[in-house]
Structures are given as C-alpha cells and as structure tokens.
Amino acid sequence: MTVQTRQWTAALLFIAVLALLPLGIDEFQVSVLAHVFLAAVVGIAWNLMMGYAGQLSLGHALYFGVGAYVVAILTDRYGISTWIAMVPAALIPAALGFAVGALSFRFSVRGVYFALLTIAFAEMARILFEHWEFVGDTSGIFLKALRSDNNPLVTLRGDGLFFYYALLILMLLSWALSVLLVRSRIGYFWRAIREDEDASRAMGVKTFRYKLLAVAISAAITGVAGGWFALVNGSLFPESVLGMRVSIDLIVAPIVGGLGTLFGPILGALLIIPVNEFTRGLAQTFSINGLNLLFYGLLLMIVIKIAPHGCWPMVARWLGLSDSARRRKDEP
Amino acid sequence: MVELYANAIVNGLLIGAIYALVATGLNIIFGVMRVVNFAHGEMVVIGMYIGYACWQLLGLPPWASVLVAMIAMFAAGYLFQRAIGNEFVDKPQHVQFVLYIGLALAITGLHAIIFGPDPRGIQSAASFATYRIGPLRIDATRLHAAAAALVIVFGLWAWLRYSLTGKAMHAAAENLTGGKAIGIRITHIFALTAGIGMACAGTAGALIAPLYDTNPYLSSEFTLTAFIIVIVGGLASLPGALVGGLLIGVSEALAAVMISPSAKSFVSYCLLLIVILVRPQGLFSARRTGR
Numbered sequence: 001m002t003v004q005t006r007q008w009t010a011a012l013l014f015i016a017v018l019a020l021l022p023l024g025i026d027e028f029q030v031s032v033l034a035h036v037f038l039a040a041v042v043g044i045a046w047n048l049m050m051g052y053a054g055q056l057s058l059g060h061a062l063y064f065g066v067g068a069y070v071v072a073i074l075t076d077r078y079g080i081s082t083w084i085a086m087v088p089a090a091l092i093p094a095a096l097g098f099a100v101g102a103l104s105f106r107f108s109v110r111g112v113y114f115a116l117l118t119i120a121f122a123e124m125a126r127i128l129f130e131h132w133e134f135v136g137d138t139s140g141i142f143l144k145a146l147r148s149d150n151n152p153l154v155t156l157r158g159d160g161l162f163f164y165y166a167l168l169i170l171m172l173l174s175w176a177l178s179v180l181l182v183r184s185r186i187g188y189f190w191r192a193i194r195e196d197e198d199a200s201r202a203m204g205v206k207t208f209r210y211k212l213l214a215v216a217i218s219a220a221i222t223g224v225a226g227g228w229f230a231l232v233n234g235s236l237f238p239e240s241v242l243g244m245r246v247s248i249d250l251i252v253a254p255i256v257g258g259l260g261t262l263f264g265p266i267l268g269a270l271l272i273i274p275v276n277e278f279t280r281g282l283a284q285t286f287s288i289n290g291l292n293l294l295f296y297g298l299l300l301m302i303v304i305k306i307a308p309h310g311c312w313p314m315v316a317r318w319l320g321l322s323d324s325a326r327r328r329k330d331e332p
Numbered sequence: 333m334v335e336l337y338a339n340a341i342v343n344g345l346l347i348g349a350i351y352a353l354v355a356t357g358l359n360i361i362f363g364v365m366r367v368v369n370f371a372h373g374e375m376v377v378i379g380m381y382i383g384y385a386c387w388q389l390l391g392l393p394p395w396a397s398v399l400v401a402m403i404a405m406f407a408a409g410y411l412f413q414r415a416i417g418n419e420f421v422d423k424p425q426h427v428q429f430v431l432y433i434g435l436a437l438a439i440t441g442l443h444a445i446i447f448g449p450d451p452r453g454i455q456s457a458a459s460f461a462t463y464r465i466g467p468l469r470i471d472a473t474r475l476h477a478a479a480a481a482l483v484i485v486f487g488l489w490a491w492l493r494y495s496l497t498g499k500a501m502h503a504a505a506e507n508l509t510g511g512k513a514i515g516i517r518i519t520h521i522f523a524l525t526a527g528i529g530m531a532c533a534g535t536a537g538a539l540i541a542p543l544y545d546t547n548p549y550l551s552s553e554f555t556l557t558a559f560i561i562v563i564v565g566g567l568a569s570l571p572g573a574l575v576g577g578l579l580i581g582v583s584e585a586l587a588a589v590m591i592s593p594s595a596k597s598f599v600s601y602c603l604l605l606i607v608i609l610v611r612p613q614g615l616f617s618a619r620r621t622g623r
Contacts, residue, residue, distance in 0.1 A: 056425055107609050112368060112425065112567065116559050117608050123556065124601045131594065244552050248433055255430050290444025290548065297438030304430040305416065308423055 007321055018168055022161055031160045034232065036273045037167035038225055043254035043265030044174045045221035050251070051260035052182055053214035054194025055101075056115040059122030060250050062100075063093035063219040065242030066125070067226030072141045072236055075155075082156040082231065089227035090220040096121075097219025101212045110197075119247070126242040140237035143230070157231050167228060171266065174221055179262055181217070190214055194260075222250075249276075256303050258310025267312045275299060335467045340585040342468055348581020349478035349485075350536050354554065355561040355573040356485050357532025360492075363568035364505040364525040365421050367428055371436035373555030375405060375530045377443060379537020380546040384452050387541065398480065398538040405534025406527040413526035418519050436551065443548035451545035477539040484535060488528070489570055501525055505568070533558075553597070560604045566614025575615060579603070 022030050042064065049055050067089040074085040100121050104114050130138050143157075152158030156166065181187050189210045192200035201207045230236050240246070249272075257268020279292035279299075307314060316322035354376055361369050369375075379401045386397030412435075420428050461472035492498035504511040504521050512518055533554075544550075557580065565576025580600050587599035607614065 050426060056429075058429070103609065107612060109608060109612050113563065113608060113612055115425070116563055117605075119556070119559070120601045120604050120608075124598060124605075127594075127598045127601075244556070251426070252430060252433070255426055259426065288445055289449050290441040293437045293441025294445060295441070297434045297436065297441060300430055300434030300437065301416070304427055304434065305419070308420075308427045 003321065010319065010321055015172065022164055027160055030164050032274055032277050034160065034163040034167050035277075036269045037164075037171040038228060038232065039250070039253050039273050040171045040266045040269035041167070041174045041225040041228075042222050042250045043257065043269055044171075044178050045218045045225065046251050047254040047259060047261075047265045048178055048181065048190075048221075049214045049218035051254065051264070052187060052194060053190040053211060054197075055211060055214060056111070057118040057215070057218075058115045058251070059100075059118030059120070059247055060218075060222055061242050061244070061246035062118070062122040062125050063097060063222040064226035064229070064246055064250065065122075065129070065236075065238070066093050066096060067223030068230040068236050068241045069129070069135055069141070069226075070223070071227035072143060072230040073135065076141065076143050081154070086224055086227055089223045091223075093223030093226070094216045094220035097215040098212060101215035105208050105211050119244070122242060122247055123244065126238045129238040129242055135238075138238065140235060140240070141230075142235045156228075157234075163232050167232075170224070170228065175262070175266065177221075182262060186210065186213065252300060254310075256300070256307075256310060258312030261310065261312045261316070263316070264310050264312040267315065268310065271311065336589060337586070338468060340589045341582055342470060343474070344582035344585030345578055346470070346474045346478040346581070347585070348578035349481045350540055350577075351557060351561055351581050352574045352577025353481040353485055353536040353539075354533050354558050355565065355577050356488060356570060357529040357536075358558045359562050359565075359568055359570060359573045360488075360501075360525055360532070361529035362562070363570075364501050365522055367417070367421060368425070368432070368559075369529065370429060370432035370555060371439060371551075372529075372533050372558050373551035373553065374436045374439040375409075375533035376537040376540075376554040377546060377548065377551045378408075378439065379405060379534035379539075380541045380544070380550075381443060381447060381452070381537075382534065383538035383541025384447075384454055384546055386538075388452075388454050394542065397541070398535060401538035402531050402535045406531035408527075408534075409530030410523045410527035412530075413523040414519065417526055418522055421522060436555070440548050440551055447546075447548065449547060449549075451547045453545035454542045471543075473542045477543065480539055481536060484532070485570075485574060488532075492570070497521075497524065556597070557600065560600045563604055563614060564607045566616040569614060569616040572614050572616035 018033075021033070025033075042060070046057065046060055049057055070089045070092055071082065071085045074080040074088065075082050100118065103109075104117055109117055129135050135141065146155070146157055150157065152162040152166075158166075182190075189200070189205050192203070192205055193207050193210060197207055226241060229241065233240075253268035253272045254265040255268065256272055257266065257270075258264030276292075276296060279295040282295065283289065283291035303311070313322065354372065357375070358369055358372050361367055382401040382404060383394075383397045386392040386400050387394060392400070416431070420431050463470045463472055463475065492501060500511070500516045500521055501524070503514070504516055504518060504525075508518065511521075561576040561580050562573060563576075564579060565572025565574070580603070583599055583603060584596040587596045591599070
C-alpha cells in the first residue's frame, strides 16, 4: 500500500467510526464530542492562518464572539432564518479580520507586535460588548426556548445528537476546505510567506494580499463556528465568547495537535476538550475550586515539553501515515 | 474640579510606578531571551498572596513581606528557567506561548486551591494614613509602594549597566553566539534573567498587596496591562517600561475620572493601537533589531 492509499483509508475509517459512534456512547459523551468537533473547526481555521501562513493571532476570540453574536441576534431578535444568518456570521468576522490584517500589514506590524495587536482588538471588542446595551451588555443573550414543533433542519437547533452530526459535517467540510486550500497555489504561497516573508516577496509573491486572504478565511470559518457555539449553548456573554480565555482555548488544540499539519487541529481537539471536561468533572467531584486549572495547565506544559511540534507528527509516523519528505516541510 | 484631576494624576503616577516595575520585569525577560512571559500577571498575584500571607497571617512588617516576595520569586524564576524555560528559549513563539499559558493556568488553579476564589485583603490601620500637600491627598501606603518600586527600577538599571553580570546579560541579549564565545554561561545568565524578571513582578505584587484585595483571577488583567506598557514604551527598552508605566497609570486614572472606571482599560488599548500603528517600535525603541 502506498502512503497515499493508507492516508485515504485512514481518513475514511476515521469518518466511519465518528459517524457510527453515537450508537455506542451515552448522551454526555455525544455532547462532549460535539464540542470536540466545534473546537476542531476553530482549530482548523486558526491553523490555516498560523500553521500555514505563519501569522500568530492571539485574538481569534474576536471573530468567534462576533460570529456568535451575529447569529444570536439575527435569529432570536429578528427571526431571520439560521441558515441565512450564517452568511453574515462568516462575512462580518471576515471583514473584521480583513480590517485588522490590513491595518497591521500596511504598517508592517509583524511577529510579537502583530500577536499583541490581535489581543488588543479582541479585548477592545469584549469591553465594547460589555457596555453595549444593544447586545445585552454583561448580562448577555439567551436564545428563546425551542418550540415543541421545532424542526432542527430549519432552526439548526436540536438535541445533542443533531448537534453531533451537524458539527461533524461542519468539521469535515472545514477539513476538506483546508486540504483544498493547502494543496492549492494559495497554500504554497502561504508556506512561502511563513518560511521567509521577504524572500517570497522578492520572488514575486504578493505577501500583503495572501496574508490578508489567510486572515479573512480564518476569521470567516471561526465566525461560523462562533455562530454554532451560540446555537449549541443557547446563551452567550462577552466574557464567554470574546474573552481572553476563549482565544487561549481555541489555539491550544491545534498547537498540541500539530501546527501546519492537516489533521493536527482535529487530533488536538480530540485530546484537549475531553481532558478539559474530565478535569472540570474532577474539580466538581472533589469540590476543589481551581483543581481543573492546575491539571490543565500542568498538562499543557508537559505535552508541549514532550511534543513541541504537536502530537500528530509523532502519531502519523507511528501509524505510517506520513510521507517523510513532506512531513519535514510541513512542520513549522 | 482641578483638584479632582490633580489627585487623579498623582494617583495615576503612583500606580504607574508600580506598573513600571512589573513591565521592567517583562522587558528584561523579553530583552535578553526574546521570550514573552504570558504568566507575568500570575507572578504579580503570587507576590500579592505572599504579601498577604506574610503580613496578615504571619504578622511580619510590610518591608519584610516585600523582601520575602522578592527573594522567593527570584528563586522560583531561576529554578523554573533552569528546569524548563531554557529549553524553550529558541523554540517558536507559539510553543513558548503554550508553555507560559500552561504555567499561568496552573498558578491560577493553585491560588484558587490554596486561597479560594474569594478576595483576600490586608486590614491594617496604616492603610488609611494620608499625606496632605496643599489640595493633594496622597495615600501613604501608595506613596511608599511607588517610591520603593522606583528605587528598585533605578537600582536595576544601574546594576544592569555597571555590574559585570549586568554587562553579561547585555552581551547575551546583543549577540548570543558572541556571548557564548567569550565564555558567558548562557544557561546561568538566562536563569538569572528569568529570576530578576519574575522577582520584579512578585515584588510589585507584594507592594500593592495592602492596596488591593487579591483574588486568583486578577492575573490576566495585570498581564495585559504589562503587555500594553511594554509595547507603548518599546519592547526590551528599560526607560520605555518606566515612561510607559507612568503614562498608562495616568491615562487609566484620568479615564476612570472622566469617563467611567470600567473604561480605563479601553483607553489603554486605544493608546496601544495608536502607538503600534504610528510608531510600532514603541516610544523608546531599543537600538537592537533582535537576533
């Protein structure tokens, strides 16, 4: 078997297992996995920007939160179809990403400065939303309870199983999109920029344009994921969707999974979200406040010490799924 | 009205001096190792809890609790860097980010376990003493804390400039390979740097312990404020940290009086945006371009 066939078989096997899994697990596990898929979507989006285009954004909560608020407000307050609301939930964050990117890249803000600037934008948005009455300031937004004749395919809200499959499909779509992008011309330009921006510019890559494209695409996917978060959770607050902690949680999974690899963000989400859930449960059973943070923090330190390039490169080698030539290039 | 603003400015300058100490720590770590310490705010909170524990629980005098915080945090920073940090100095930024965020979350969790989520404050008669100079009313504790912070900041500058170890740190920052070639023990210098940087944060924490109630979740605000200050002042620039600290302190205090207390960080972020877009290297740029 060539590596390529092995990769295809593994991918199909993975999808088949996920599709059949709800038959054998309980309701709680289904909901945890739904959150895993959501985290994977955001991780895939962030990975496009950081793992491939090399732009470190520490303020992705901005796009996530705005997407969430757009969907919540449009559907709940104005009764607009959820399907249609997903369009502005992608476009508005994309426009914001475009603005943040244009502002930073025009003034050639790079590296640490760019990272800290993205934090600043996200934090400003959080503070703004906390004082903005239209979006419910600190008291947030609660979606109306579902009607008894609710059709999940219309409202995009339903029981745990509905969200499981909906988010699984969303994850597979974003995954497919990321594969297409990374293997296209754009993907090669991104990697060129990541490796050496000045050199790729000298070679004729329009770095400004392709960096902006990376931010906008990443922001759009993150915005849609945010919209789904609003639907899954039913309530949102500035702190819960725009806060610093959101930006952190959102990027830990792709880093732990393996940046600049296509499957890394998914693996990372599969590792991080259940661990997070488990430690939270642990803190609750022993009713020790902070135990979850301690465990989670220590775990992050240990994992990043053992696998600074993320877990996927190691796992892929072990499963024989990596073609070594490409692997080395794809590792940032 | 003028009185109100004058008092706000003085208070802002005083708290700004403390900010300057926190930011100096961040800047030393960044300047020498090119590492952004995302757990810096947590170090401040550790200092606050040390201050609280020494003063309120053990009954030590305030200066002693500050000293304890300084020494303890220096030792912790040195050991952390030797045990884990050094390995990450030449790793990519996002890898360092995960390490320090993990450290930050672990510390926050530990604080919540030991001290609980409720705010802890120091009650002492001294908290209410004030100096009056004309229309100005200056909180005595605040003035002492600010004075101590300034002394430490200037002392550090002098030490970094004139002592042999300080010069070695400069050399390591300037040219790592060259520094190694002339026999500087890089692992030791880096550990020393981390120790000093974290001791700055811890000392600042112990200094403000009598002023603010501590809770485990204060840390991210300190981290973000320190980031804003170093960007506004200039990454890796010591005068930048001082001026940036004072500037942010005053602008926060004025924003709290003129707009609303909750708007103060918003104003800082606006300041940050302007600086980053107009003068991205900060008000005081370090001459170096990095390694």
